[in-house]
Amino acid sequence: MNAVARLVAPVRLVLTSLLDFFAPWRCMMCHAVLPSDTLWHYICQRCLDRLAPAPTPIELLAHIEQSGDPDECALSFVIARWSASPRQQPGLFDLVHALKYYGYWRIGVELGRELGAAVRLLAPVRYDALVPVPIHPARRRERGYNQAEAIAEGMHEILRIPVWCDAIRRTRYTQSQTRLSAAERRINTRDAFGAGKQAERLRGATVLIVDDVLTTGSTLNSVATAALQLGAARADAATIVVAAT
């Protein structure tokens, strides 16, 4: 060990201890102080263990088919990590909300790693790419980033699959879907996606579309439809949470 390295280690230890003391990481769900060596910077192990696992991929696909027109389902396989109700278990949605609207990019990466581990365990095929659900350029200007890309970055760390952000683009500025019915969501997202700058990559590709929340599946289905129309061989989808009603 050289002299600089011998000096850096104790200085780093003192600085981290000071930071832990004055500004510790806290669980966003229960506000407990997190250990300084935590892998998770926004949620404690206790809260993580309490989250309900999502329904199985077969159940999720059936749910999407029931919410829409079964003949129109473009997705072959759908996976999610957790299930939660925005009203009864708001904690997980608080995390997603912080990721989406308050710039907490790292939350997406950390949740994405968990989703990546689930995909590694359960995916029926090897994917050529992860495709984050695109946001409209006007919304990107408002927000500064796309939360689905943060999730894809975390998944990439686990799966080592490339992330394609420019294969598909959002062609319409769609209104927020929170208050819309399943039928309204279908109309709202239909034809909202088209060829991005690098759409030619999709030809013959097997892709996994990535998003934060699955509600009726209309957004994921619209992105999958666009991917298949642009020549993809298969489109599956993965989300962090399924919103139970």
Ligand SMILES: [Zn+2]
């Ligand atoms: Zn907690």
